[in-house]
Amino acid sequence: MLKIMIIRHAEKHQHGSHDRGIDEDGRPSHHELTVRGWQRAGALVHLFAPPGGLPEGSRIQTPRSIFASDATKDSPSLRAMHTVGPLAAALGLPVNHAYAEEEEAALAAVVVAAPSPALIAWHHGAIPRLVTEIAGTLPGCPVHWPGDRFDLIWILERNAPRAGWSFSQVVQRLLPGDGGAP
Numbered sequence: 001m002l003k004i005m006i007i008r009h010a011e012k013h014q015h016g017s018h019d020r021g022i023d024e025d026g027r028p029s030h031h032e033l034t035v036r037g038w039q040r041a042g043a044l045v046h047l048f049a050p051p052g053g054l055p056e057g058s059r060i061q062t063p064r065s066i067f068a069s070d071a072t073k074d075s076p077s078l079r080a081m082h083t084v085g086p087l088a089a090a091l092g093l094p095v096n097h098a099y100a101e102e103e104e105a106a107l108a109a110v111v112v113a114a115p116s117p118a119l120i121a122w123h124h125g126a127i128p129r130l131v132t133e134i135a136g137t138l139p140g141c142p143v144h145w146p147g148d149r150f151d152l153i154w155i156l157e158r159n160a161p162r163a164g165w166s167f168s169q170v171v172q173r174l175l176p177g178d179g180g181a182p
Helices: 035-048 079-091 104-113 124-135
Strands: 002-008 065-068 118-122 152-158 166-171
Touching (some): 002 124, 065 079, 065 104, 079 118, 104 118, 104 124, 118 124, 124 152
Parallel strands (some): 002 118
Antiparallel strands (some): 002 152
């Protein structure tokens, strides 16, 4: 079975909020996660790779490959890479950040060939386009990632390389205030 799990990068500064992005050393940075975002990044380790393993029948799995959108001159955000960085470090896996927003087609070809299950952290506005590049239009798959949600996991699965894809989603339920339903 091929499984691709997609998450939005963790929390960033929201307009009108006093919560600002900070770098790993605690210095203010517009292109970084907020304190809550860093908390989510750490909590993802125990979500995807808990001590003792995931429970039988879990819809998520411990990733064998991890991808994150790259920072570019036009989109200098480090949030996606820092969202999955602690998990990658805990698993001893590299984070493939060779692709940036607007390069979803190239990423799709690489992630489908990567060891499964794969985890991708991406910019929420481009996640629906990424899903379409990987799997086409899927029943039940939203056409927009909700702008206020940092706690979802979109899951793409197929039983064989040429089989059709299925879509499902789950809520991370890692931090206070995480949604109860997708």
